[in-house]
Every structure is written in C-alpha cells, then in structure tokens.
Amino acid sequence: MTLEKRLPLALFLLRIGVFLVMLVWTVDKFVNPEHGAAVFEKFYFIGGLGNSLIYIIGAVQLLIILAFVTGFQKKISYLLVLFMHSVSTLSAFKIYLDPYGDGANLLFFAAWPMLAACFTLYYLRDFDRQWSLDK
Secondary structure: OOHHHHHHHHHHHHHHHHHHHHHHHHHHHHHOHHHHHHHHHHHHOOOOOOHHHHHHHHHHHHHHHHHHHHOOOHHHHHHHHHHHHHHHHHOOHHHHHOOOOOOOOHHHHHHHHHHHHHHHHHHOHHHOOOOOOOO
16 A cells, blocks of 8 residues: 555544544533643643633633644644644643643643644645545
8 A cells, every 4th residue: 555545544544543633622621621731720820710801711722623623724723733733742841841740740741742743744735635524
C-alpha cells in the first residue's frame, strides 16, 4: 500500500486522538466551571472569571474543536487547535522545570507529544482527507 493511501487514515486517527483530549477539557468547562476558572487563574494568570464567561469560552472552544474533528476549514481550525494547545503547553513551564517537585504532575509531559501531533496535523492538513469536510 502506498503512502498516499496510508497517510489519510493515520492523520484521521491522530485527529480523533487530539479531539478526544480537547473534548474532555472543553466539557470540563461546562461540567465544572469552577475548575475551568481555577485553571485560568493558575496557568494563565487570569483571575475572577465567572461561570458565564467560562461557559462562553467552552462554547467557542467546542465550535473550534468540532470544526477541527470534521476537517472543516482546516487551515483555520487546525491552526486554532495548534495555538490553543501551544498556549496550554507553554503555560505549565514551571512544572517542566521541576517535574518532581511538590504539586508536580508528570502527566503534564504528555502535552509535548500532543503538541507535536497538533503541529503534524496542521503541517500535513492537505493530506488529512479521510472523513474530512475539506478534501
């Protein structure tokens, strides 16, 4: 089987994997908006966000990841997912500097391969045609 036939399926599965992670983070904003506000305060230094604003952020994020998972407007939606995850990954820089310190969580390091996956999907978006609205 040629690369042209194998690559779309591999990219689709990568897209589904990234989507599932981002979906859980998005749903968390609706299920537990206080946690969403706490994340914004701790990692992005944006405090005082009420539930309504967290719901709005969650709704925007949901629209972006739905466009992403369906392959709609790939140049924009894939770039937005890459941007969101880049900000998320880089905002935890203190944890990467002291991975074994108090309050550290080694699961944060899983952000790096996911960031590579987000970049790969954006970079190879023209080859990600399997079950994609933008072929």
